[in-house]
Each structure stands twice: as structure tokens, then as C-alpha cells.
Amino acid sequence: MNVNNILEIFYVLIGLIMIFASIESFRDKDNSARFGTGLFWLIMGVIFAVGKYLPNLVIGLLLVLVGILSLFKQIKVGKLKEVNKEVAEKSAKRLGAWLFFPSVVLAILSILISQFTKLGGQVGIGIASVIALITAMILSKTDGKTTYHDSERMVRSVGTAGILPQLLATLGVIFTASGVGDVTSKAISGIFPAGNHLLGVTLYCVAMVIFTMVMGNAFAAFAVITAGIGIPFVVAQGGNPAVVAAIGMTSGYCGTLMTPMAANFNSLPVALLEIKDNLGVIKQQYPLALILLLIQIVLMYFLAF
Structure with missing residues (x-):
């Protein structure tokens, strides 16, 4: 069995969990948008589970429908099955560390599989997640029903933020294919002439931050900004490509710390920890992010040239 086939198994498992969330959303009579919410999770479950076998047009139409549901605010968390705090506290005391x-x-398993097998990091995380789940069930003596409800509750509590990284990564591919990098390069070159190392480094790092904040994904921003600014304004001027690429990516991470678009970093903690301030995580992170950005600029200037 090759890596892609193994990955498909994990995509099916993810799809099943989303379908579980769909079933419970349809059952949630306290949710005024239960049909929209249930349909949302059902669509996502189908895309993850059998998306490989569906035509691209069908996938596109389903995503448009998801957008319409979101536009009309028909996707809500609803009422989640509450955790029995007494049972949870007893279990926590019994298990300790x-x-x-x-x-x-x-x-540990993710790292071992990624580093010492040919399966790669994605498969490693998938295998490790399944083993970790089984380990948790054995340690906590949890039955399948509890695991079912905890899984769908976690997915529903995260909500639409859970699929934002995938959509943003797709957006990055679209931007790259449509030539946004070339347009960006021409626009910048018309204002800032090439040749000034410090200016080129600053433009590249700041652009990585801004584009990451807009897209919510440093990987998506990297392809566009590196092609449009990094290569012509830094690498072409004598910058070490390896250093420029590495520090350019970490510059993008500074933007990740300052944007709600990076849902997996800044919105999930708010949902999971039930923080009242939706921007609470970002407010704590942005001063450090700005300091780190300055450090990235200095490092790239001195190490790349």
C-alpha cells in the first residue's frame, strides 16, 4: 500500500468524524440553524471522505454552498453535550501525570515515523493520532459512545475555523497559478528600485508578514511573495537562497501571530479554552511578533549577504 492510499484512509476517518458532527447538529433542536449546520458538516464530511472520487465541479459547487450557508449565518455551534465535571475530575486525579x-x-510517534520511515510526516501524524486515541481510551477506560460524543463535540466547538487552513492553502495555490507574484513584483519595482540590500530585505520580510495576515497561512504567502519580491529584490541581488527562504518563512510566522485568519493558531484556542475576547490570543502575541520581525530583518540582512 502506497503513501497516498494510506492518506486516503485518514481522510475518510476525518470525514466520518465530520459526519458524526453533522448527525448531532441535525439532532440539536435548540440550535436555530441546525439544518444549515448539519448540512455544513455533512458537506465537509463527504468532501474529506470521498472527495477524491468526485468531479472538481461538484466539489466547487459544494464549497460555494458552504459559503452561502456561512453568508446567511446558518452555521452555528449549537448546544453541545456537556462534560461530566465530577467524572472528569475523578479520572484526572486517578491518572495523574x-x-x-x-x-x-x-x-514521539509522529517524529519517529516521519524521520525513520518513508511514509512521511502526514501519514506519521495520522498513525500516531489513531494510536494516541486508542491509548487514551485504554488509560481512561472510556467506551465507544463517550469517544463518539467527545469527538463530535470537539469538532462542533471549533466550528468553521477548523476548515479555514485548508481553504487558505487552496487560495495560495490559486494566487500563485494566476500570477499574483509577477504582478506584485512589477508593482513594487515601479516604486522601490532594486539594488538596496536593506530595503530589499525589509520589503520581503514585511510583505511576508502582511500577506500572511491577509491569507492566514505563511506557506500560501511564501510562494507568492518569494516569487514576487524575495527572488528579484533579495536573491537576485546576491542573497543566499537558503538563508532568504528560511528566514522569509519565519518572517511570515510573525504575521501568523497577529491575524484572526490564522484560525488554527489564534481562533481554535479561543474556542477550546472558551476565552471571551475573540482577539485575546492575538493581543498577547502581537508585541512579541513585532520584535521577532525586527530580528528576522536583521538576521536576513547580515546572514544572507
């Missing part, structure tokens, strides 16, 4: 063991298993 072993409570964190499944997380350790997940991290």
Missing part, C-alpha cells in the same frame, strides 16, 4: 501520556505518544 499519565493524563498527558497520549499527547506524548502522539508527538
Whole structure:
């Protein structure tokens, strides 16, 4: 079995969890938008589980429908099954430090599979996640029903923010294919002439931050901004490509710390920890992000040339 086939198994598992969330959303009579919410999770479940076998047009139409549901505010978390705090506290006291063991298993197995097999990081995370889940069920003596409800509750509590990274990554591919990098390069070159190393480095790093904040994904921004600014204004002027690429990416991460578009970093903690201030995580991070950006600019200037 090749890597792609193994990945498909994990996509099917993800799709099933989303379908579970769909079923419970349809059952949630306290949710005024239960049909829209249930339909949203059903669509996402189908795309993840069998998207490989659906025509591109069908996938596109389903995503447009998801956008329409979101536009008319028909996707809501609804009422989630509450955790029995008494049972949870007793279980936590009984397990003690072993409570964190499944997380350790997940991290270590992911690294081992990624580094010492030909399966790669994605498959490694998938295998490690399944083993970590089984480990957690054994340690906590949890039955399948509880696992089912905890899984769908977690997915529903995250909401639409959970699929934002995939959509943003797709947007990055579209931007690159449509030549946004070339347009950006021409626009910048008309204002700032090439040849000034410090100016080129500053433009590249700041552009990575801004574009990452807009797209919510440094990987998506990297292809566009590196092609449009990094190569002509830094690499072509004598900058070391390896250094420029590495620090350019970490500059983008500074933008990740300052945008709600980076849902997996800044919105998920708000939802999971039930923080009242939606921007609370970002407010704590942006001063450090600005300091790190200055450090990235200095490092690239001195190390790349």
C-alpha cells in the first residue's frame, strides 16, 4: 500500500468524524440553524471522505454552498453535550501525570515515523493520532459512545475555523497559478528600485508578514511573495537562497501571530479554552511578533549577504 492510499484512509476517518458532527447538529433542536449546520458538516464530511472520487465541479459547487450557508449565518455551534465535571475530575486525579501520556505518544510517534520511515510526516501524524486515541481510551477506560460524543463535540466547538487552513492553502495555490507574484513584483519595482540590500530585505520580510495576515497561512504567502519580491529584490541581488527562504518563512510566522485568519493558531484556542475576547490570543502575541520581525530583518540582512 502506497503513501497516498494510506492518506486516503485518514481522510475518510476525518470525514466520518465530520459526519458524526453533522448527525448531532441535525439532532440539536435548540440550535436555530441546525439544518444549515448539519448540512455544513455533512458537506465537509463527504468532501474529506470521498472527495477524491468526485468531479472538481461538484466539489466547487459544494464549497460555494458552504459559503452561502456561512453568508446567511446558518452555521452555528449549537448546544453541545456537556462534560461530566465530577467524572472528569475523578479520572484526572486517578491518572495523574499519565493524563498527558497520549499527547506524548502522539508527538514521539509522529517524529519517529516521519524521520525513520518513508511514509512521511502526514501519514506519521495520522498513525500516531489513531494510536494516541486508542491509548487514551485504554488509560481512561472510556467506551465507544463517550469517544463518539467527545469527538463530535470537539469538532462542533471549533466550528468553521477548523476548515479555514485548508481553504487558505487552496487560495495560495490559486494566487500563485494566476500570477499574483509577477504582478506584485512589477508593482513594487515601479516604486522601490532594486539594488538596496536593506530595503530589499525589509520589503520581503514585511510583505511576508502582511500577506500572511491577509491569507492566514505563511506557506500560501511564501510562494507568492518569494516569487514576487524575495527572488528579484533579495536573491537576485546576491542573497543566499537558503538563508532568504528560511528566514522569509519565519518572517511570515510573525504575521501568523497577529491575524484572526490564522484560525488554527489564534481562533481554535479561543474556542477550546472558551476565552471571551475573540482577539485575546492575538493581543498577547502581537508585541512579541513585532520584535521577532525586527530580528528576522536583521538576521536576513547580515546572514544572507
